[in-house]
Every structure is written in structure tokens, then in C-alpha cells.
Amino acid sequence: MAQITENEIKTIVEKVIGAMQSGSTSKATWDSTQYNGRKLIGVYSDMNEAIDAANKGYKAVRDMSVEKREKIITEIRRLTIAEAPIMAEIGVAETGMGRVEHKKLKHILVANKTPGTEDIVSNAKTGDDGLTLIEMAPFGVVGAITPSTNPSETVICNSIGMIAAGNGVVFNPHPNAIATSNYAVDLVNRASKAAGGPDVLVCSMDKPTLDSAAIMQSHPLIKLLVCTGGPGVVKAVLSSGKKAIGAGAGNPPVIVDDTADIAKAAKDIIDGCTFDNNLPCIAEKEVFAFRNIADELISGMKKAGSYMITPEQADALAKIVLQEKTNKAGKTSKVVNRDCVGRNADVILKMIGIEVSKDIRCIICEVPFEHDFVQHELMMPILPIVRVDNIDQAVELAVKAEHGCRHTAHMHSKNIDNLSKFAKAVETTIFVKNAPSYAGIGFGGEGHTTFTIAGPTGEGITSARSFTRQRRCVLADSFRII
Numbered sequence: 001m002a003q004i005t006e007n008e009i010k011t012i013v014e015k016v017i018g019a020m021q022s023g024s025t026s027k028a029t030w031d032s033t034q035y036n037g038r039k040l041i042g043v044y045s046d047m048n049e050a051i052d053a054a055n056k057g058y059k060a061v062r063d064m065s066v067e068k069r070e071k072i073i074t075e076i077r078r079l080t081i082a083e084a085p086i087m088a089e090i091g092v093a094e095t096g097m098g099r100v101e102h103k104k105l106k107h108i109l110v111a112n113k114t115p116g117t118e119d120i121v122s123n124a125k126t127g128d129d130g131l132t133l134i135e136m137a138p139f140g141v142v143g144a145i146t147p148s149t150n151p152s153e154t155v156i157c158n159s160i161g162m163i164a165a166g167n168g169v170v171f172n173p174h175p176n177a178i179a180t181s182n183y184a185v186d187l188v189n190r191a192s193k194a195a196g197g198p199d200v201l202v203c204s205m206d207k208p209t210l211d212s213a214a215i216m217q218s219h220p221l222i223k224l225l226v227c228t229g230g231p232g233v234v235k236a237v238l239s240s241g242k243k244a245i246g247a248g249a250g251n252p253p254v255i256v257d258d259t260a261d262i263a264k265a266a267k268d269i270i271d272g273c274t275f276d277n278n279l280p281c282i283a284e285k286e287v288f289a290f291r292n293i294a295d296e297l298i299s300g301m302k303k304a305g306s307y308m309i310t311p312e313q314a315d316a317l318a319k320i321v322l323q324e325k326t327n328k329a330g331k332t333s334k335v336v337n338r339d340c341v342g343r344n345a346d347v348i349l350k351m352i353g354i355e356v357s358k359d360i361r362c363i364i365c366e367v368p369f370e371h372d373f374v375q376h377e378l379m380m381p382i383l384p385i386v387r388v389d390n391i392d393q394a395v396e397l398a399v400k401a402e403h404g405c406r407h408t409a410h411m412h413s414k415n416i417d418n419l420s421k422f423a424k425a426v427e428t429t430i431f432v433k434n435a436p437s438y439a440g441i442g443f444g445g446e447g448h449t450t451f452t453i454a455g456p457t458g459e460g461i462t463s464a465r466s467f468t469r470q471r472r473c474v475l476a477d478s479f480r481i482i
Helices: 006-021 047-063 066-082 084-095 100-113 151-164 175-194 210-218 231-238 262-278 294-303 311-321 345-350 391-402 416-426 437-441
Strands: 123-127 130-138 141-146 168-173 202-205 222-228 244-247 253-256 286-290 306-308 322-326 332-336 362-366 382-388 408-412 430-433 468-476
Touching: 047 130, 047 141, 047 168, 047 202, 047 210, 066 084, 066 100, 066 151, 066 175, 084 100, 084 151, 084 175, 100 151, 100 262, 141 151, 141 210, 151 168, 151 175, 151 202, 151 222, 168 175, 168 210, 175 202, 210 222, 210 231, 222 231, 231 244, 253 262, 253 391, 253 416, 262 294, 262 362, 262 382, 262 408, 262 437, 286 294, 286 391, 294 306, 294 362, 294 382, 311 322, 311 362, 311 382, 345 362, 382 391, 391 416, 408 416, 408 437, 416 430, 430 437
Parallel strands: 141 168, 141 222, 168 202, 222 244, 253 286, 253 408, 286 382, 306 362, 362 382, 408 430
Antiparallel strands: 123 130, 130 468, 322 332
16 A cells, blocks of 8 residues: 655655746646556546446445444544655645645544444334334445635545545545545545545545536436535535535634633634634634724734835735626626735735745734625635624624624633624624634544535535435334333
């Protein structure tokens, strides 16, 4: 079995440095079908072939014991931890986004805290009329769309849960992260083979497109669609007519009131906001700080590695990181500049002529509520701060800034009434109190992890049971022993 070596890591690092020194792009070009001359398993040029292969994998898993299924998952976990460095390096090199050290941690988190077969629990009910058994059954073949922000993490997390549920999987990964996603697909298949499972259990495309996604969404063998991505792809999946799980975008607000531990709140917010350069959809995007503690909070943020820009500099930066786009109907809107997403703070500051050390993790600024930095999910380490007078104003503005995504929200406070007021008003899937955002997915907080947070369709923090369907077996008048 192929194992990561120091020479392989060195090769990747050299490729990353070469791409950066070229001056034309920060992204390296990768072959999505092979790695270091080794052909990746489960990667196809035709979506129909990929679905057929995934269906064979599903039939093999359906026929095996739960114990054997768990052996495959155990091997996926082991390989994920062993090869976390290589997936982190490839991910940053291919997409130009995020931080290698943080992506390593995300892979380890996925390996350790994604639920397996233990999440599939049967229920039984007995009474005068006999026994009814309810079991969680697989759908069959799951069609999954994955993002460029957390590509290999999402593939592995989804694979563990979907395999635990007894499904086969076919992925249509984001076009900007094909090699990273397909490396993870290959890892899952290598794990399956090593544990005595099918050679091909999960599948992917060498060149995923909108056409391949359309084939996947309409194919009769695909019984469940799972989409982790932006509003456009989620909307398309939810319009397919099939059972779908949609994990959409968010714009998570943070409230800091005057009862909070301000020094801790400042560090926690910056730690969460800058984790993998703000790529996680749960990360802090805008702060609403009580006026009487705002100066102290900002001072703490600076100590935690932030650089504060002026309102004028914020306006200049907004023109770079957000671009105007006109749709076919002639309507103009602002979209995030992909070349800025997930970049380091010092790189972004250099775009407006500010030179800082690489120790600067975050760009902070004071802006009015209407500012673009508050209203748009940027997915980069830029954190706008809005001063508020009281809890009612903070909650009102934070709920508006979240835009009804009902994804994630955060609050730093020791006032239980204030915490409850915000939690009830914002109605998010995840609500993190007095901790960095990543505690919401089990990193430094209790509970399992996932990179598919299904707010739009209501599954919430998905796990293996999310990818199952209920089946009921009724035995009338028998098998009750009391």
C-alpha cells in the first residue's frame, strides 16, 4: 500500500513554491487521474460509468456485515490521518486557498470525529398487537457535489457516513479542486480494498462539469443527492425532483456583550475567523460589539494577530475583494473575487499597498452595518466590526446580517438572558457560545464533526443516519414475550 514519504512532501512543497514564484498564479496544475505516476482508483471520464461502478460498490457493501463495513471505515480513518499532510499540501497548491497546517488539522478532525456505523440505530416497539421493528436502510447510490473550500475533507467525511449507512457514492467535485477531491476518493478505495471490501466503492470524475452533474441528478440509479456548496448548486440539486440534502452558504455573525471575558472573546474570534483563512462556512464573518467594550475588544484582537485598517482603506479593499457581476436579465450584484478567497491576510493587505509580516492573521476594521464586508460572506480573513448600544440592537442587526441562512451564529457573553434572546431570534443550525467557531463542529467542543451542514433541508449536522431511509417491519400478534 502506498504511504506518504518525506520525498513526496518535498516534491509538493517545491511545486507550490514554483507556482507562487511564477507570478501568474498561486495555484499549481495537478493531474486529477494520477498521483506520482500511480493511477487513482475510482476516477472516470464518463458519469454513467462512474455511477455503474458505484452501484456495484453499493451492492457489495449491502451484502457485507456491519462489522466488515466498520473495518473499511477504520482503515479510512487510519489512512486519512497518515496522509493528512499530503492532502493539505495538494489542497493549498491546487486551489490557492487556506493554510496547510489548518487543513492537516481538519483531516485529523474528520478521521477522529465523523460517526461510523455506531450512528445507525434500530428501534423496536412492542405491545398487545405484536412487534414493530424500525431500521435505518441505505438509499443505494448517493450522488454528492463537493466544494473547493474543504474538498478532500468533505469527500472523506461524506464517504465515512455514506458507507456506514450502507450506500455507494459517486462524487462530482468542484472543478477548482478536482485533484484534491480525487486523491481522497482514491484513499477511500485503497482503504476499502485493504480492509477486504470492493476495489471501487466510491467514484468521481476526472473532469466534472455542469453536464456531468446534470447526468448524476437525473440518473435512475441515484436515489439521494447531497450537495455541499454555494446557493446556485444547492438550488439546482433541490430542484432535481429527488430526495436531496442541501448544505448551503452562511454569513455567521458574532455578538460580544459587556459581560463577556473580553480578552478571551477577542482571541477566540480571531482564532475562529482565521482558521484555514476563513474558508469554513461556520467561521466568524462579522462582529457586533457593545459600544462600551468595543475598544478593549479591538485591542485584544490586535494582540491576537490582527491588523486594523481605516474605513477608507476598507472601502478600497472592498472594491478589490468584491466584484460587480451582471446576469442575463441585466441585474447587477456583487460577488466575491475568487482570487482573494482563502488567501493570507498579508497577501490581501498587499493588494492595497500595505506591507505587514506573515504573523498578521486577520484584517479588522470598523464599518457601518450597511458596509459590503458585513453584508457579504467573504471567506477570507477580513473581519468587520459594528458598534451597538445594547442587546436588542445587536440581535436585530446580527439577524439581518445572517440573511436568514440559519447556518451558524456566535456569541460571547455571561448573561444567560442575552444568550437565549439571540439564540431564539437567529434560529441557526449551529450556535456557539464563548468559543471559537470551530467548536461548533467538534474541534474543541463536544459532538461529532461534519463538513456538510444541511440548514436548507433541515438535517443539520449530518452524520451516517442522515444518509438512510426508514424501513418498518411489522410482526402482528407475536414476539412480545411479556
